Amino acid sequence: MAKAEMRKVFWPLILSLIAIFLLAPLMIVVVFSFAANTVTRLPIEGLTLNWYTQLFGNSEFWSALKNSVLISLPAAIIATLTGTAVAFGLSSNDRQKALSLLSILSLPVMLPPLVIAIGLVVLFVRGLGLLLGLPAVIIGHVLLTQPLVALVIAARLATFDQTAVEAARDLGATRFQAFRFITLPQMKTAIIGAFLIAFAVSLDEFIVTLFTIGSGNTLSTFVWGRMRTALDPSINAVATLLLVFTIAVVLFSAAQNKRQA
Amino acid sequence: MSARKPLINWLAAPAFSLFGLFFLLPLALLFVVSFWRVSNFKLAPALSIAAYWRTFAEFGGVLAMTILIGLTVAALSTIIGFIFAYGARFHGKRYADGLILLVMISLFGGYLTKIYAWKSVLAQDGLINSALLNLGLIDAPLAWLIYSPFAVVLALTHFLLPFAVLPIHAELKNVDIITLEAARDLGASRRQVLHKIVLPQIRRGLFAAFALTFLAAAGDYVTPLFLGSGGGMMIGQFIALEFSTRFNWPGGAAMSFCLMAACGLIISAFWVGLVRGKS
Numbered sequence: 011m012a013k014a015e016m017r018k019v020f021w022p023l024i025l026s027l028i029a030i031f032l033l034a035p036l037m038i039v040v041v042f043s044f045a046a047n048t049v050t051r052l053p054i055e056g057l058t059l060n061w062y063t064q065l066f067g068n069s070e071f072w073s074a075l076k077n078s079v080l081i082s083l084p085a086a087i088i089a090t091l092t093g094t095a096v097a098f099g100l101s102s103n104d105r106q107k108a109l110s111l112l113s114i115l116s117l118p119v120m121l122p123p124l125v126i127a128i129g130l131v132v133l134f135v136r137g138l139g140l141l142l143g144l145p146a147v148i149i150g151h152v153l154l155t156q157p158l159v160a161l162v163i164a165a166r167l168a169t170f171d172q173t174a175v176e177a178a179r180d181l182g183a184t185r186f187q188a189f190r191f192i193t194l195p196q197m198k199t200a201i202i203g204a205f206l207i208a209f210a211v212s213l214d215e216f217i218v219t220l221f222t223i224g225s226g227n228t229l230s231t232f233v234w235g236r237m238r239t240a241l242d243p244s245i246n247a248v249a250t251l252l253l254v255f256t257i258a259v260v261l262f263s264a265a266q267n268k269r270q271a
Numbered sequence: 272m273s274a275r276k277p278l279i280n281w282l283a284a285p286a287f288s289l290f291g292l293f294f295l296l297p298l299a300l301l302f303v304v305s306f307w308r309v310s311n312f313k314l315a316p317a318l319s320i321a322a323y324w325r326t327f328a329e330f331g332g333v334l335a336m337t338i339l340i341g342l343t344v345a346a347l348s349t350i351i352g353f354i355f356a357y358g359a360r361f362h363g364k365r366y367a368d369g370l371i372l373l374v375m376i377s378l379f380g381g382y383l384t385k386i387y388a389w390k391s392v393l394a395q396d397g398l399i400n401s402a403l404l405n406l407g408l409i410d411a412p413l414a415w416l417i418y419s420p421f422a423v424v425l426a427l428t429h430f431l432l433p434f435a436v437l438p439i440h441a442e443l444k445n446v447d448i449i450t451l452e453a454a455r456d457l458g459a460s461r462r463q464v465l466h467k468i469v470l471p472q473i474r475r476g477l478f479a480a481f482a483l484t485f486l487a488a489a490g491d492y493v494t495p496l497f498l499g500s501g502g503g504m505m506i507g508q509f510i511a512l513e514f515s516t517r518f519n520w521p522g523g524a525a526m527s528f529c530l531m532a533a534c535g536l537i538i539s540a541f542w543v544g545l546v547r548g549k550s
Contacts, residue, residue, distance in 0.1 A: 025366075051401035092289060124510055128510070128520075216493070217493070252381055
């Protein structure tokens, strides 16, 4: 009897423990961004929005936010274009070849971001003699996010029903018309989802950005700067904003997928 | 079929051009630079293996430690990840989707944010120590909680766990629960079902989980910077140093290639082990 009862509790317990492990650190950051404590420990000394008002009054924060958008928006757009194109281009190849090519494209994601970063620095500074800055960061982010887009779109394409396209072609539509009126509308959610994922990844990206931005900050390097100098709880506020935004992006993308399915 | 080929190349060209120009080319340049010398903070083209020799002489121990931490994190992530994915898939009932959503939320929760969170939790005056002190369970803060291999492994495992869960769960979705139940009906023990039916089917997922987490852990440098011991624990920290303050590009480049070579060897060894079948 006891063993059967233990069995019933086992999986809910294990799953809950691991779920708590995954989320607790994030929740701690969020909770303490509203706490009056100057040190992160219990008990909580009262609720306050001070850390946020302090943050919003900081011009460095706003310029970091501006740079983040100036980098991540173009990077995500470009990555969505190139990644979607790759997914479509490889869709009519045999699966093995397509998989190998996608794996190669994913190499930048597998190697340490540090190596990507220093590679770009060497290329720009030594090889091309160009200045580092926003364009360099955008390129680095595209390298890191276009494989993700390609994988998401390729996965969606794998379940895509080609018969409607073939029927349209039989009825006289050009390849472009078939793409525009049949394929594209159905792929819309996947493409938007992929764009959002690329945007979220780029927003959070830190290592490549740090090495290639030259001067100035993005949100993530701003957090880094704060962490290097003073470990005050205002970091909780920025981190919470970043966290809430990227998670909202993911939840929105997931909701879109649910509607599609 | 052959008429479509040009279209395929044209579509894939933008992505692969960016890849070639801004990833392969820099890697090639980096490789060339690793054979150069540095004198008086100026790069001097040369053909010398001094940088590589120095990597092994000065940083051999650090490289070994890096690999060890990488393997530990990968093992922990893969095992815990498998447990979570398996539980969510076969015992999650109506929470299965929600559990995976939780994993995705954690995945996108931020990189620096998590390091900062663990710093708050593990610090001498942080959450855990202050709670234990207040409860009277300890007399002095636990020193090993932070600035130690423990902290680095913990934080890296926490960060990389979603990367392990997702590939394993994706493969587990293809495992039919009916096969498992049939095996149990025919008398197989739980362990036999696990070893002979589940694990063989998800070999690729397990490999992906292990490879991803190992590579990410071995290449990381920010986590040991904030949570590791002061001198420097992982080779990524030293590579970053060589490239920033020390301006020793050949040194940093050589260390990077040594790290990548070591990781490549280990991943290949695991791939071979997997192809020959898991025990």
